[in-house]
Amino acid sequence: MDNICLKRYSCRCFRKERVSEEALIRIFQAAMQAPSALNEQPWEFLLIREACMKQEVAGINPYCHPAAEADCLILLLADLNRLKKDSPWWVQDMSACAENMLLQAVELGLGAVWLGVYPREERMKKLSRLVCLPENVIPFAVISVGYPDEERDPVLRFDGDRIYGEQYGTRLLLQKDSGETEW
Template sequence: MENVCLRRCSCRCFLKKEVPEEELLRLFQAGMQAPSARNEQPWEFILIRDPLVKEQIAQINPYYRAADGADCLLLLLADLARVRGDSPWWIQDMSACAENILLQAVELGLGAVWLGVYPRGERMRALREIACIPERVVPFAVIAVGYPANALQAVPRFEKKRIFKDKYGIEAGDQYEQQ
């Protein structure tokens, strides 16, 4: 079977089929297994299944339309009370968390799409209001999850010309031909 990373792609159209709780648990476990600077693990989550709340979220931004058709939304939050000082690493921690969830979704045969929130102030404000999120907690991302309505096919993105050897601009050669 091909590497899960190479099969990952965004899914924006979903079947009307409920994702079982056991699979959601695996998504949350994968997210929480992400690497974290200083082991701060700033992540928290809100699972959203209420159709009215999904509809409100879908209206925040035109790119959020997939939220309405997904079985559920995972709202990824960063609790800044878990972050020491003015450390900027929580952004990377949360990104790794989101990617782990997306990869786990592929492994489970689910479709998912990352809907960007942070650092867009208007998106963060809207989600704070909809989900009653306190100020110390940052709405970071929404991941729409469900069973894909159509077969998903990842588009290969590998480009060897983006790989350099030792210094920028020095091509790495032919050892990185796409398989």
């Protein structure tokens, strides 16, 4: 898992190569293994492969341009009818689901990027209209998936200064097994 987390990055440039159905099934399996509060599992998915539809999704906001270049798009949808009354945890559930998908894509040698939709009302309305969602289904995110156009070295982001012990502001000095405190 450590290697997968380090290799993951937001891939925005893709080769023109088809992602297999087997790979997509593995991504969906990983997505549905995500933890969810009260085991509500609010997720549903919509796969888009047609070029004209990918172009429409790419036009939803200025940051969605990777949607047009990826082999496929996976729309993460939250079905509010699956929730118990006043359950506020579906956003965390969907976020865990999305991260599982991104990590599984890396494991398969694919690139992926999470394109935000929720909670931007304008994006949600446009996407809902485009794919004919019922009112109880909320478009949460778009994951663009494909084969990366380039290889990247991992960017190490660990920062021990952001880790505290017992109280905020009390720096926790973590040590490697070797006894060193510098990471």
